Amino acid sequence: MIPYGKQEITQQDIDGVVEVLQSDFLTQGPKVPEFEQALVEKTGAKYALAVNSATSALHIACLALGLGENDWLWTTPITFVASANCGLYCGARVDFVDIDSATYNMCPKKLEAKLVLAKANGTLPKIVVPVHLCGQPCDMQAISKLSKQYGFKVIEDASHAIGGKYRDQPIGSCEFSDITVFSFHPVKIITTAEGGAVVTNDKELAEKMALLRSHGITRDLDKMQGESHGGWYYQQIALGFNYRMTELQAALGVTQIKRLEAFIEARHRLANRYNELLQSLPLVLPYQLENTYSGLHLYVIRLKLNEINLSHSEVFDSLRNQGVGVNIHYIPVHTQPYYKAMGFTDGDFVESEKYYSDAISLPMFHTMTTEQQDTVVSVLTEILSR
């Protein structure tokens, strides 16, 4: 089976991890700060904190921005459930903004229309989480403008987008957001096995998230109440978690991030080749928003179902049966039973549901060979001609 995504582990990665295993620190040593420094350099953000997943990153980002009961968090239905669940972790309520039909990202016009209504109802969101689906940056300028107008905070879920650019700024620069979150799960662009990060330009937010990552405990005298009891002393000043990344994971991050540009270039070569080879098939191929450079985590095609004889699931199953490990990103979050129990129903977000009815993610990963890609193209071409 040709997988839809796959990590690349080289001898350099293995050597880095083995070196940590032979060192004094398996956790809380020098590798995590080294990885964080590399994230600062790649993104241009002032502060980076590595954590054990993007899910944890989203959670502490929401808490640092003060999300709580009676607040609203809005995101897109076409995302992994974690982009929405982070709101629920904080006791907030979650709602969605439908996608744009060309980019499949949160539509700024629909966001604005929803904000106008929410303002009238007194239900404006505290946080909006745009997701750079497939690595394609959202229209951040428009979202940022609305955030100032309506007073909400912005967390970019850039789990798909490290290495991409928006208006010549690296994704993660946080020029148009408060915090940006990354995932380093093995299917994503670079990996630390499990892992994630938050980046921000705001010192206060960075300090809050650092506390939340590690039990709410500080050893900083300036942050303590009263006097230190001695060299062993620490104080818990917030309710935090253990969301730390290990040294083994950070070592992997340090060597992986060195190859980030090469990974993204390889993905662009593959995507360009797909664009050429698939152009005459009954498909909608990915659209690229101007002034953006995608991280290209995913290559999503849309089936023109009225021009073919098979259904969406028949095309999907036929591809899988012939060794093409396609996937679907994503099942609209509001249609998940857990969200339906909160009152969402089919038909709430029409464009997202339409996308779900005909989208397929084709295999794409930086070590994919030309032969593998040719196999995907020929199998798909044959299936669509049935």
Ligand SMILES: *Cc1c(COP(=O)(O)O)cnc(C)c1O
């Ligand atoms: C993968 C992913 C997450 C969660 O990442 P983890 O590191 O697995 O917690 C969140 N949001 C999006 C859009 C993702 O693709």
